[in-house]
Amino acid sequence: MKRLAILGSTGSIGRQTLEVVRAFPDRLQVVALACGDNVPLIREQIAEFNPSLVFTNVEDVSCLSGGTQHLSLKEIASHPDVDMVIVATAGKAGLGVTLAAIRAGKKVALANKEVLVMAGKLITTEAKTNGVDLYPIDSEHSAIWQCLTGEDKEEISKLILTASGGPFRLKTEEQLDAVTPEEALKHPTWQMGVKVTIDSATLMNKGMELIEARWLFDVPLSRIEVVIHPQSIVHSIVEFIDGSSKAQLSMPDMRLPIQYALTYPDRWESPYRQEIDLGKIGLLQFEPVELNRYPCLRLAMLAGEKGGTYPAVMSAADEVAIEMFLSKRIRFTDISGLVAQTLDQHVAINEPSLEEIIAADAWARETAMASIGVAE
Amino acid sequence: MKRLAILGSTGSIGRQTLEVVRAFPDRLQVVALACGDNVPLIREQIAEFNPSLVFTNVEDVSCLSGGTQHLSLKEIASHPDVDMVIVATAGKAGLGVTLAAIRAGKKVALANKEVLVMAGKLITTEAKTNGVDLYPIDSEHSAIWQCLTGEDKEEISKLILTASGGPFRLKTEEQLDAVTPEEALKHPTWQMGVKVTIDSATLMNKGMELIEARWLFDVPLSRIEVVIHPQSIVHSIVEFIDGSSKAQLSMPDMRLPIQYALTYPDRWESPYRQEIDLGKIGLLQFEPVELNRYPCLRLAMLAGEKGGTYPAVMSAADEVAIEMFLSKRIRFTDISGLVAQTLDQHVAINEPSLEEIIAADAWARETAMASIGVAE
Numbered sequence: 001m002k003r004l005a006i007l008g009s010t011g012s013i014g015r016q017t018l019e020v021v022r023a024f025p026d027r028l029q030v031v032a033l034a035c036g037d038n039v040p041l042i043r044e045q046i047a048e049f050n051p052s053l054v055f056t057n058v059e060d061v062s063c064l065s066g067g068t069q070h071l072s073l074k075e076i077a078s079h080p081d082v083d084m085v086i087v088a089t090a091g092k093a094g095l096g097v098t099l100a101a102i103r104a105g106k107k108v109a110l111a112n113k114e115v116l117v118m119a120g121k122l123i124t125t126e127a128k129t130n131g132v133d134l135y136p137i138d139s140e141h142s143a144i145w146q147c148l149t150g151e152d153k154e155e156i157s158k159l160i161l162t163a164s165g166g167p168f169r170l171k172t173e174e175q176l177d178a179v180t181p182e183e184a185l186k187h188p189t190w191q192m193g194v195k196v197t198i199d200s201a202t203l204m205n206k207g208m209e210l211i212e213a214r215w216l217f218d219v220p221l222s223r224i225e226v227v228i229h230p231q232s233i234v235h236s237i238v239e240f241i242d243g244s245s246k247a248q249l250s251m252p253d254m255r256l257p258i259q260y261a262l263t264y265p266d267r268w269e270s271p272y273r274q275e276i277d278l279g280k281i282g283l284l285q286f287e288p289v290e291l292n293r294y295p296c297l298r299l300a301m302l303a304g305e306k307g308g309t310y311p312a313v314m315s316a317a318d319e320v321a322i323e324m325f326l327s328k329r330i331r332f333t334d335i336s337g338l339v340a341q342t343l344d345q346h347v348a349i350n351e352p353s354l355e356e357i358i359a360a361d362a363w364a365r366e367t368a369m370a371s372i373g374v375a376e
Numbered sequence: 377m378k379r380l381a382i383l384g385s386t387g388s389i390g391r392q393t394l395e396v397v398r399a400f401p402d403r404l405q406v407v408a409l410a411c412g413d414n415v416p417l418i419r420e421q422i423a424e425f426n427p428s429l430v431f432t433n434v435e436d437v438s439c440l441s442g443g444t445q446h447l448s449l450k451e452i453a454s455h456p457d458v459d460m461v462i463v464a465t466a467g468k469a470g471l472g473v474t475l476a477a478i479r480a481g482k483k484v485a486l487a488n489k490e491v492l493v494m495a496g497k498l499i500t501t502e503a504k505t506n507g508v509d510l511y512p513i514d515s516e517h518s519a520i521w522q523c524l525t526g527e528d529k530e531e532i533s534k535l536i537l538t539a540s541g542g543p544f545r546l547k548t549e550e551q552l553d554a555v556t557p558e559e560a561l562k563h564p565t566w567q568m569g570v571k572v573t574i575d576s577a578t579l580m581n582k583g584m585e586l587i588e589a590r591w592l593f594d595v596p597l598s599r600i601e602v603v604i605h606p607q608s609i610v611h612s613i614v615e616f617i618d619g620s621s622k623a624q625l626s627m628p629d630m631r632l633p634i635q636y637a638l639t640y641p642d643r644w645e646s647p648y649r650q651e652i653d654l655g656k657i658g659l660l661q662f663e664p665v666e667l668n669r670y671p672c673l674r675l676a677m678l679a680g681e682k683g684g685t686y687p688a689v690m691s692a693a694d695e696v697a698i699e700m701f702l703s704k705r706i707r708f709t710d711i712s713g714l715v716a717q718t719l720d721q722h723v724a725i726n727e728p729s730l731e732e733i734i735a736a737d738a739w740a741r742e743t744a745m746a747s748i749g750v751a752e
Contacts, residue, residue, distance in 0.1 A: 146620060150526020155643040160654070227655045237625070242639070243632055243649030244522060249613070249621040256619055263618070267531040273619030278536070279603045279664030288655030 002262065005032035005053070005076050005106075007097055008088035010041040012193045013111040013137060013254065017086055018045060020259045023270050028262060032076045034089070053079060073097045078104030084262070086137070087112045090193065091319070092361055095119055095354065102132045109261040111137035113196070117208045118312040119357050120215030135261040136216055140209050142257030143235035143248035144217060149265070151240070159213055160237040160245075162229035163289065166201040168332075169230065179332035181325060198322045199296075202335055203289075207300020211311055214304060221304050226297065228287040233276065249276055295336035299343065308348040309360035316364035317342035324372060342368045378638065381408035381429070381452050381482075383473055384464035386417040388569045389487040389513060389630065393462055394421060396635045399646050404638060408452045410465070429455060449473045454480030460638070462513070463488045466569065467695070468737055471495055471730065478508045485637040487513035489572070493584045494688040495733050496591030511637040512592055516585050518633030519611035519624035520593060525641070527616070535589055536613040536621075538605035539665065542577040544708075545606065555708040557701060574698045575672075578711055579665075583676020587687055590680060597680050602673065604663040609652065625652055671712035675719065684724040685736035692740035693718035700748060718744045 004021065008014045014035070021028045032053035035042045039058055046054060046068060053076050054068040073093070077085050077100040085101040086109045087094045094112035101108045103126065110116065115123055127134050136142055140161045148156070167186055168176055184201045185194065199205035206226050214221050227237075232252040239245040250256050251274040259270060278284075291298045296318070303310040321338040324330045330338065342364050349356050380397065384390045390411070397404045408429035411418045415434055422430060422444060429452050430444040449469070453461050453476040461477040462485045463470045470488030477484045479502065486492065491499055503510050512518055516537045524532070543562055544552055560577045561570065575581035582602050590597050603613075608628040615621040626632050627650040635646060654660075667674045672694070679686040697714040700706045706714065718740050725732050 146622060150641075152642070157645075158651075229654075234623075237654070239651065240643045241645040241649070242635060242643040243626055243629075243646065243651065244636065244643065245625040245652055246522060247610075247623045247625060249623060250619055253619075259618060260620065265526075266528070267616045267618040267620065269533075269617040270619065273617070275534075275615065275619065276621055277664075278605075278613070278662040282662055284660040284662070286654035286658055286660070288653075 001027060001029050003029050003031045003081055003083045004086060004262070005034070005079070005082040005084070006030060006086045006088065007034045007055075007073060007076070007094070008090065008111070009033040009045055010035040010038035011088055011090060013088040013258065014086075016254050017088060017258050017262075018049065019272070020255055020262060020270070021049065023272065024268060027268070031081045032079065034073055034076060052081065074100040077101040077106065082106060084109060086261075087115065088137070090195070092118060092358065095357070098123060099126060099354065102126045102130050105130055105132060107133060107135065109135040109137050109258075111258075113205075113208050113212065114315055116212040116215045117315050118361065119354065120211060120311070121307070121351065122354060122357070124215045124218075134216060135264060136212070137258050137261045138209065138212070139232070139235040139252070139254065139257050141213060141216055141236070142260055144213060144238055146248045146260065147236070147238040147246040148217065151238070153218065155241050156217070156219055156238060157223065157241045158239040159217060159219055159224045160239065161206060161209055161213065161224065161226050162232070162234050162236055163203060163206040163226050164200065164232045165228040165230050165287070165289075166203060168201055169228065173333075177331055177333050181328065184325070184332060194326070195319065195322055198325065198335075199318070201332070202296040203294040204296035204300060204318050204335075204339075207297045207304070208315065210300060211304040221301060226289045228289050230285055230287075231281075233281065234284060250274070251276060296339065299336060299339055303343060306348065308350040309352045309357060310343060310346065310348050312352075312357045312360045313346045313348075313364040314339055314343055316361040317368040320365050320368040324374070329374070330372060338368055338372065341371055377403060377405050379405050379407045379457055379459045380462060380638070381410070381455070381458040381460070382406060382462045382464065383408075383410040383431075383449060383452070383470075384462075384466065384487070385409040385421055386411040386414035387464055387466060389464035389634065390462075392630050393464060393634050393638075394425065395648070396631055396638060396646070397425065399648065400644060403644070407457045408455065410449055410452060428457065450476040453477040453482065458482060460485060462637075463491065464513070466571065468494060468734065471733070474499060475502060475730065478502045478506050481506055481508060483509060483511065485511040485513050485634075487634075489581075489584050489588065490691055492588040492591045493691050494737065495730065496587060496687070497683070497727065498730060498733070500591045500594075510592060511640060512588070513634050513637045514585065514588070515608070515611040515628070515630065515633050517589060517592055517612070518636050520589060520614055522624045522636065523612070523614040523622040524593065527614070527622075529594065531617050532593070532595055532614060533599065533617045534615040535593060535595055535600045536615065537582060537585055537589065537600065537602050538608070538610050538612055539579060539582040539602050540576065540608050541604040541606050541663070541665075542579060544577055545604065549709075553707055553709050557704065560701070560708060570702070571695065571698055574701065574711075575694070577708070578672040579670040580672035580676060580694050580711075580715075583673045583680070584691065586676060587680040597677060602665045604665050606661055606663075607657075609657070610660060626650070627652060672715065675712060675715055679719060682724065684726040685728050685733060686719060686722065686724050688728075688733045688736045689722045689724075689740040690715055690719055692737040693744040696741050696744040700750070705750070706748060714744055714748065717747055
């Protein structure tokens with residue numbers, strides 16, 4: 001029985017993680033649930049999964065079940081009853097708990113992008129020091145992880161991340177200017193949270209995944225590429241030094257990479273698994289990525305290459321830009337400009353501490369907001 | 377330094393194996409070469425690679441280099457100076473030497489289809505008994521092997537072999553009747569020997585690969601499928617019980633699977649490696665295989681399912697049929713009929729010995745020839 005702490009249980013990944021648990025009641029046990037403020041949903045989840053540990057961001061927790069113990073996120077992440085911590089919280093909240101889980105020697109399944117984007121070096125160094133494995137929950141990184149099973153990392157020649165290209169792949173520059181938040185929130189292949197959906201439309205999401213891959217697999221960014229694959233069936237590809245490539249394929253369903261992280265190194269037969277019938281699918285489509293069309297991707301590559309506090313600044317400025325776009329203060333095509341402008345003003349710190357990363361994040365938010373005349 | 381015996385060095389696979397050796401002179405050493413009767417070529421090979429052991433089928437070997445020792449195939453396959461035996465001989469000649477190599481505890485790299493088609497159970501049982509690994513040299517089986525690295529065979533749900541579909545994929549039944557040997561010998565993606573090229577056009581080759589895969593990976597035929605993929609870039613696919621699939625991709629070049637068998641579990645950077653640029657390739661095409669178009673594939677599935685001496689009979693009858701087609705005694709579309717007719721007349725033996733397999737082969741040749749009025 002694997003004992004799980006699911007941090008961010010009311011979000012998209014958290015809910016799908018619980019679907020996986022539901023499919024394997026004899027092998028997976030939820031010992032802890034944590035959410036922000038979606039009390040109605042976590043109350044249902046508590047009733048169904050009966051965790052002994054709970055955290056919510058709301059102060060009055062008297063409404064929750066009496067049998068649960070209320071602890072902080074860090075206490076949950078390092079609790080002796082927990083075998084694996086699933087970090088599915090949004091934003092920088094994941095940073096501290098991930099570190100706490102690593103220091104407590106827990107297995108960590110990472111669905112939170114910011115953790116490795118903001119603090120990749122810090123986190124992976126701590127993981128190595130503590131002998132902790134980081135398991136990616138993300139279709140692309142899971143694909144690479146699966147392709148690397150049994151292979152020697154020294155023999156990697158390239159990682160190739162696939163990108164759906166987002167909903168605006170075929171729009172002209174002019175059409176992009178006029179994109180509304182409603183349009184941007186419709187992703188062609190994946191059902192995801194709001195921020196990641198916009199990030200998928202700008203390909204900032206793919207840029208962040210490049211940075212994550214760099215840290216997860218210890219491969220320099222110069223050897224990580226992106227190819228557009230609108231069908232989201234091939235989830236990523238690893239090319240080896242002998243010229244052989246391995247790709248992982250599956251129908252787009254986040255439950256599979258979630259499940260793989262929970263069951264690794266084993267694979268379990270799930271009720272929701274879907275076969276791929278390539279004969280029926282007929283064509284797998286690929287296109288080169290045009291960096292001109294996706295300035296956010298280029299910014300992420302640049303920030304990742306520079307390292308230090310740059311990626312944290314990029315991530316924070318992007319979050320502000322998306323909020324501004326969703327509240328219709330800036331256009332879709334202004335998102336990259338706001339991020340670029342913030343990065344330009346940043347005086348970076350190399351090898352930053354957690355505190356310095358958090359400070360850079362705060363600085364970036366303030367700076368981005370100020371630059372479009374919004375006070376925080 | 378890996379010390380190799382290359383049996384069938386003047387054939388297509390043998391010559392390409394020597395190209396691999398040529399690329400890694402410090403890591404691979406040819407200690408033995410063997411061929412049928414292509415004395416001019418093996419003489420060149422001996423001059424270049426300086427093996428200490430040689431076999432040819434011609435009686436007078438005085439023309440060969442004086443420094444080499446002339447031994448039988450079995451003596452070479454079990455010689456103490458040999459680490460790995462590459463069985464790239466054509467036809468049933470591979471059977472005895474493969475057994476000899478296995479019994480001598482050598483690593484065996486198999487490029488000969490007949491060995492596992494005719495005697496899959498016998499060979500894999502002997503390999504298991506002797507703790508010997510069989511390494512496939514074949515793009516499809518190498519692909520499956522690579523996809524299974526680090527995976528648990530118990531978690532395989534399906535093996536999916538890709539097939540180019542041969543040069544006649546788009547021809548009508550009527551057009552197929554009129555196909556000439558010259559047309560059949562033009563394969564769209566691979567440069568191969570004569571028999572395997574015709575077998576690729578009828579998909580008998582794919583049928584034989586199904587049977588080989590059944591034995592190599594210990595997966596029942598009912599869980600091995602074929603999908604048409606005319607580009608020969610995706611070399612095969614493994615689907616796992618969790619719904620995840622892994623595919624191996626590379627540009628069509630036999631040197632890669634040959635090299636992988638020689639370097640396993642490592643991968644070496646070769647001068648001839650080609651990158652795959654999926655963005656440029658654009659589309660990977662797949663089609664379901666229509667068994668009606670490919671009666672030879674259906675026959676192979678049937679013979680493989682029945683087991684015993686059936687696959688040996690099928691293989692022998694197919695060889696006769698191809699000879700008859702190449703000498704224009706029968707039409708392309710008659711190949712499957714001749715094989716089917718021979719299988720129909722066969723009284724099979726279950727769990728046959730090597731001698732019984734050889735006898736079934738001889739019976740099948742005689743019967744197939746007799747049925748079209750040709751004496752052996």
